[in-house]
Amino acid sequence: MNLLESVVSGLASIWSHKLRSSLTLVGIVVGVASVIAMFSFVGGIVTRVREDFEQIGFDNTFFVSNMDPMNPEGRASLKASKGLMLHEMDILETEVPEIRGITPVVAHYGVLRGGSEALHGEVFGITPDGFILFELNLGPGRYISDLDVENHARVCVLGELIKNDLFGEGADAIGRHVLIGDVSFEVVGVLAMKEFSQMFGNSGQEQEHRRIYTPTTTMTHYIAGTKRIDTFAVKLYEGADITQAYDHIHETLIREHRGIEDFQIENVAEQLAQAEVQMEQMSAQWNMILGSIATVSLLVGGIGLLSVLIISVNERLREIGIRKAVGAEDRAIFQQFIIESVTISTVGGLIGVALGAGLCKLITFGAQAAGQDMVIPVSGMGVALGLGFAIIVGFLFGLYPAAKASRLDPIEAISRYA
Amino acid sequence: MLIAVDGLTRTYDLGEAKVHALRGVDLAVEAGEYLAIMGPSGSGKSTLMHILGCLDTPSTGRYVLGGEEVSSLTGRELAKVRNRRIGFVFQNFNLLPRIDLVANVALPLVYHGSVSKAERLGRAAKQLEELGLGHRLKHRPNELSGGERQRAAIARALINEPSILLADEPTGNLDSKTGREIMDILDGLSAAGKTVCLVTHDANVAEHAGRTVHMQDGAIAREDFS
Numbered sequence: 001m002n003l004l005e006s007v008v009s010g011l012a013s014i015w016s017h018k019l020r021s022s023l024t025l026v027g028i029v030v031g032v033a034s035v036i037a038m039f040s041f042v043g044g045i046v047t048r049v050r051e052d053f054e055q056i057g058f059d060n061t062f063f064v065s066n067m068d069p070m071n072p073e074g075r076a077s078l079k080a081s082k083g084l085m086l087h088e089m090d091i092l093e094t095e096v097p098e099i100r101g102i103t104p105v106v107a108h109y110g111v112l113r114g115g116s117e118a119l120h121g122e123v124f125g126i127t128p129d130g131f132i133l134f135e136l137n138l139g140p141g142r143y144i145s146d147l148d149v150e151n152h153a154r155v156c157v158l159g160e161l162i163k164n165d166l167f168g169e170g171a172d173a174i175g176r177h178v179l180i181g182d183v184s185f186e187v188v189g190v191l192a193m194k195e196f197s198q199m200f201g202n203s204g205q206e207q208e209h210r211r212i213y214t215p216t217t218t219m220t221h222y223i224a225g226t227k228r229i230d231t232f233a234v235k236l237y238e239g240a241d242i243t244q245a246y247d248h249i250h251e252t253l254i255r256e257h258r259g260i261e262d263f264q265i266e267n268v269a270e271q272l273a274q275a276e277v278q279m280e281q282m283s284a285q286w287n288m289i290l291g292s293i294a295t296v297s298l299l300v301g302g303i304g305l306l307s308v309l310i311i312s313v314n315e316r317l318r319e320i321g322i323r324k325a326v327g328a329e330d331r332a333i334f335q336q337f338i339i340e341s342v343t344i345s346t347v348g349g350l351i352g353v354a355l356g357a358g359l360c361k362l363i364t365f366g367a368q369a370a371g372q373d374m375v376i377p378v379s380g381m382g383v384a385l386g387l388g389f390a391i392i393v394g395f396l397f398g399l400y401p402a403a404k405a406s407r408l409d410p411i412e413a414i415s416r417y418a
Numbered sequence: 419m420l421i422a423v424d425g426l427t428r429t430y431d432l433g434e435a436k437v438h439a440l441r442g443v444d445l446a447v448e449a450g451e452y453l454a455i456m457g458p459s460g461s462g463k464s465t466l467m468h469i470l471g472c473l474d475t476p477s478t479g480r481y482v483l484g485g486e487e488v489s490s491l492t493g494r495e496l497a498k499v500r501n502r503r504i505g506f507v508f509q510n511f512n513l514l515p516r517i518d519l520v521a522n523v524a525l526p527l528v529y530h531g532s533v534s535k536a537e538r539l540g541r542a543a544k545q546l547e548e549l550g551l552g553h554r555l556k557h558r559p560n561e562l563s564g565g566e567r568q569r570a571a572i573a574r575a576l577i578n579e580p581s582i583l584l585a586d587e588p589t590g591n592l593d594s595k596t597g598r599e600i601m602d603i604l605d606g607l608s609a610a611g612k613t614v615c616l617v618t619h620d621a622n623v624a625e626h627a628g629r630t631v632h633m634q635d636g637a638i639a640r641e642d643f644s
Binding site for chain 2: 414
């Protein structure tokens with residue numbers, strides 16, 4: 001009897017005991033489905049988070065910002081240092097070789113007027129590098145230029161949302177004017193929002209697009225009235241030594257600030273990396289928990305399979321005896337029962353795959369119904385592992401009944417029936 | 419000499435008691451012979467038949483089938499002998515209930531090895547037609563009469579063209595008219611040159627054979643020739 005015939009005969013045997021077979025299958029189905037659901041779910045979430053991290057895009061980025069010293073001596077020494085100053089940008093750029101781009105940021109919050117609207121909003125003074133650093137995409141118009149910075153030009157680039165708020169959706173804002181406080185700025189460009197993270201929502205981007213961007217120099221000159229800036233956003237070269245860059249920036253600023261540490265350097269990339277490590281650990285824990293659930297249910301399924309096969313062997317003593325009487329070797333009987341066992345468990349595995357895939361679809365559907373554009377793709381690894389385990393379970397738990405059947409004495413097997 | 423049996427014993431060990439089913443049987447069967455083994459129940463005739471059919475092995479003694487000593491063969495080799503050289507007909511037919519007649523008759527060919535499925539089913543159908551069951555090929559055993567089932571069982575026994583046909587009480591579960599039909603088939607096979615050996619407790623059945631061996635208490639008591 002060839003393999004195909006044995007499988008067909010195994011399927012026929014499953015079919016002739018529908019209830020019994022389906023009860024056996026439950027354990028295996030649940031086991032395989034949970035393996036697949038688990039791998040897909042955890043994999044989907046990890047992928048999503050990783051994509052989000054990538055979209056945030058602050059790899060190789062430092063943020064240097066003002067910080068009030070905590071101790072009284074430090075506070076007393078504040079008089080000796082004025083904090084981060086605009087001219088320090090050039091110093092950092094020349095003295096720290098790892099720096100690829102740097103932008104001084106001055107933030108201002110106040111009344112903004114444009115068109116016929118007036119509202120409270122945020123203004124960022126930045127430089128051309130800032131648009132690259134913050135990954136702000138341009139819609140119509142142009143970015144702020146180096147010349148604008150040099151000339152303290154009263155020009156601005158609007159976030160897409162604030163442009164809509166002030167001038168209305170679809171309106172052309174280029175060449176029109178915005179009042180920041182009492183100072184009038186000409187709009188030279190409008191940003192375009194990009195497809196953004198589903199998991200973290202659009203909150204980050206929403207903030208970016210509710211802002212007005214002007215040259216830092218214009219901000220310090222007309223609005224802030226001081227050359228103190230809030231933050232240096234620093235982008236390093238690809239592959240730069242992060243620790244060394246940190247030390248260089250720190251050294252330079254400490255010297256400029258006369259030894260007073262009134263600033264802090266944040267490494268966004270490192271924070272993201274830490275978050276990612278935590279994510280991996282969490283997913284490993286999840287994998288372990290769900291993996292043990294799957295193992296237990298596959299084990300239960302295997303034991304169910306074992307008992308069904310033992311019953312089946314006992315019920316089919318006469319059949320086994322007859323087959324042996326007409327010349328079936330022990331091996332052929334063994335093979336028949338092993339194939340039957342593996343066939344049952346594989347059928348269970350396939351149903352489990354379908355169920356697991358359905359579960360993934362259901363989660364995706366549920367998430368989308370809840371407004372989350374989250375997709376849980378069926379994990380190929382999960383399918384392979386689940387099916388593989390099902391087949392192994394079928395084989396292992398089929399060994400004993402198959403061996404038992406194959407060793408039966410033909411005459412005893414035939415006569416025990418009657 | 420097709421069968422040579424020498425000092426055959428078979429002892430069943432039932433723990434406390436030992437049952438001596440055969441106590442030294444000597445028997446020789448020529449190719450083409452038509453032999454009946456008779457005896458009351460418990461005389462050991464079925465045990466002898468099972469050993470001749472390689473379904474059981476002797477405790478001591480020699481059994482030579484077609485020049486080969488089968489009493490020393492391994493289980494696997496015995497399966498091969500059962501498959502290719504012996505056709506066995508049981509009292510209660512022993513057909514597989516879940517498959518049709520063609521598949522039942524083709525079963526020995528399944529374990530023969532290199533016979534394609536098409537050839538197996540073709541040969542089985544031909545064998546069934548020769549025994550007058552050409553119209554029952556796709557029927558399952560429980561849809562047939564006892565006589566038809568036994569004819570199918572004979573077809574299965576003949577499918578591998580065995581050198582000997584062994585029948586254990588072939589008419590035991592049949593009414594007398596059907597029993598005669600089965601005996602007609604066995605007579606025909608014998609007339610065609612097949613070696614036939616049957617076990618019965620019915621003298622009328624034994625009469626068909628050319629030679630009758632009478633058994634008593636696990637040994638051959640006497641032999642009749644007709």
